[in-house]
Amino acid sequence: MSSTEQGTSSAAPAEPTTAPESAAAPEVPESFYYVHGKDKVVHKVSAGALQHSALIHGMISNLGYTEEQAKANPFPFENIDGDILQMVVDWCNQHKGKPTPPEDTNLPKQKEKLFDLVLAVNYLEIKELLTYCCKQVAMMVKGKSPEEIREIWMIPTDAEDEAAEKEAKKRAGKEAAGETAAAAGDAK
Amino acid sequence: MPIRIFSIPAADFQYALHCMDIGDLIAFSLCSNRTKNLVKSSSRKIDPISAQIDENTILLKIEPNLQFLLREDSFSIELHRGNGIEIWRKPGFTQRDFIAHFLSISRSSIIPELRVSNVCSIPYLDIVKKIIPKCDTLYISHNCSSELTIAAVLKLGALTRRVRVDNDPFNNTNHHISEFLTLNLDYLHLSTFASRFNLELSDLLIANSNNLSVDCATITERELNRFLKLWIKGNHTFYRLKMIELFQWEPMKSEDVLKGIKFQIMDHKRRLTRADGEELLVTVGPGVVVFEFLSPQDLSIQ
Numbered sequence: 143m144s145s146t147e148q149g150t151s152s153a154a155p156a157e158p159t160t161a162p163e164s165a166a167a168p169e170v171p172e173s174f175y176y177v178h179g180k181d182k183v184v185h186k187v188s189a190g191a192l193q194h195s196a197l198i199h200g201m202i203s204n205l206g207y208t209e210e211q212a213k214a215n216p217f218p219f220e221n222i223d224g225d226i227l228q229m230v231v232d233w234c235n236q237h238k239g240k241p242t243p244p245e246d247t248n249l250p251k252q253k254e255k256l257f258d259l260v261l262a263v264n265y266l267e268i269k270e271l272l273t274y275c276c277k278q279v280a281m282m283v284k285g286k287s288p289e290e291i292r293e294i295w296m297i298p299t300d301a302e303d304e305a306a307e308k309e310a311k312k313r314a315g316k317e318a319a320g321e322t323a324a325a326a327g328d329a330k
Numbered sequence: 331m332p333i334r335i336f337s338i339p340a341a342d343f344q345y346a347l348h349c350m351d352i353g354d355l356i357a358f359s360l361c362s363n364r365t366k367n368l369v370k371s372s373s374r375k376i377d378p379i380s381a382q383i384d385e386n387t388i389l390l391k392i393e394p395n396l397q398f399l400l401r402e403d404s405f406s407i408e409l410h411r412g413n414g415i416e417i418w419r420k421p422g423f424t425q426r427d428f429i430a431h432f433l434s435i436s437r438s439s440i441i442p443e444l445r446v447s448n449v450c451s452i453p454y455l456d457i458v459k460k461i462i463p464k465c466d467t468l469y470i471s472h473n474c475s476s477e478l479t480i481a482a483v484l485k486l487g488a489l490t491r492r493v494r495v496d497n498d499p500f501n502n503t504n505h506h507i508s509e510f511l512t513l514n515l516d517y518l519h520l521s522t523f524a525s526r527f528n529l530e531l532s533d534l535l536i537a538n539s540n541n542l543s544v545d546c547a548t549i550t551e552r553e554l555n556r557f558l559k560l561w562i563k564g565n566h567t568f569y570r571l572k573m574i575e576l577f578q579w580e581p582m583k584s585e586d587v588l589k590g591i592k593f594q595i596m597d598h599k600r601r602l603t604r605a606d607g608e609e610l611l612v613t614v615g616p617g618v619v620v621f622e623f624l625s626p627q628d629l630s631i632q
């Protein structure tokens with residue numbers, strides 16, 4: 143029921159190409175909102191589907207947009223890749239108005255995008271999808287040895303951790319010294 | 331496709347840990363000190379390992395379907411988790427380090443149970459002693475030979491707080507029960523009804539464990555009576571005993587056990603009080619004699 147437009151970079155999104163579901167049209171017309179990610183592609187999503195996202199739901203409640211205003215002002219999520227936002231929107235649409243089952247086979251399975259998906263879903267505060275994503279993250283290392291887990295999850299060795307810690311301390315020391323010098327300069 | 335796990339928000343990462351099964355969580359904990367600390371600080375509870383000596387191998391069990399076998403090379407461990415065998419190694423890690431790691435992530439300081447459950451060679455016990463740290467209870471199963479049982483208790487007893495022996499190693503051997511009684515343990519339990527343990531007064535006087543329990547003990551009322559009289563007079567130093575529990579085939583006559591001794595009746599027990607304030611509760615029931623030693627400190631707690 144959602145629609146996607148490609149390549150719209152202006153603030154006002156073009157008319158979505160796909161019409162919303164009409165077969166089971168509710169008695170009260172459903173309101174729609176618009177979101178776009180880093181790629182500026184605008185997605186039309188129903189308010190019902192967006193209820194999964196605590197962040198967007200909160201924004202909608204606070205703004206009180208009319209449909210026209212919503213169309214003119216899509217919610218920008220510049221920190222989310224377009225394809226990831228598409229996944230999220232698809233998931234929200236599939237689960238509009240119904241609770242997510244504990245094991246949802248319809249949810250996205252793209253492991254290569256999982257990390258970005260977790261970050262996006264965490265940002266958008268979609269609790270159920272986040273739960274599933276975390277399970278998927280855990281499943282990535284099922285039955286693996288420590289070496290394999292280190293590789294899959296890019297876990298630094300103890301030596302690398304120590305080196306990073308030293309570097310961070312060094313940087314913090316330099317910054318502190320810089321601040322002290324600046325404060326002394328101001329005092330003069 | 332790899333992902334940088336530590337870039338995931340902390341709460342989400344904790345939830346991912348929560349979704350992992352215990353074997354995967356242990357594998358993750360072995361990746362680095364950081365991952366070990368993350369597992370330790372997570373809400374997941376990992377059961378402490380129990381160890382089993384089976385022939386000439388040591389098996390570490392965490393869950394019924396999660397077992398590690400210590401291999402002969404002393405640097406690697408073999409993981410059995412349902413669908414096959416994996417070999418795990420960690421640079422710089424010995425098998426002792428693996429055990430210390432498992433105890434650490436289960437937030438335990440000792441192995442709860444070390445079981446000698448099958449025939450192993452006596453020299454192998456020295457290897458066990460080098461690898462296994464402190465244990466709570468050493469179990470010697472019924473199918474161990476007398477020689478192995480005695481060697482296991484004497485060599486490994488120092489690692490443990492409690493010892494339970496499920497066979498009679500003194501039957502038809504040159505060894506005597508006193509070899510076990512002198513051990514400095516919290517609890518010594520000789521647990522078999524297959525044969526009888528013959529005890530004398532001198533055996534009870536050298537008992538050095540806090541708690542001694544003997545199934546199927548054979549001792550006369552007269553010997554027990556002499557033991558009680560020595561205790562009343564206080565002319566023998568009873569350093570550690572808290573309880574002696576003797577299960578017997580032959581019923582005992584409590585009047586013979588307590589002959590010539592002053593006592594008070596307290597419920598079904600007889601209370602003996604010494605001049606220095608120490609007390610001894612005696613229970614003589616059908617098939618059982620129990621002595622409970624109470625110091626003035628114990629009595630003040632009660």
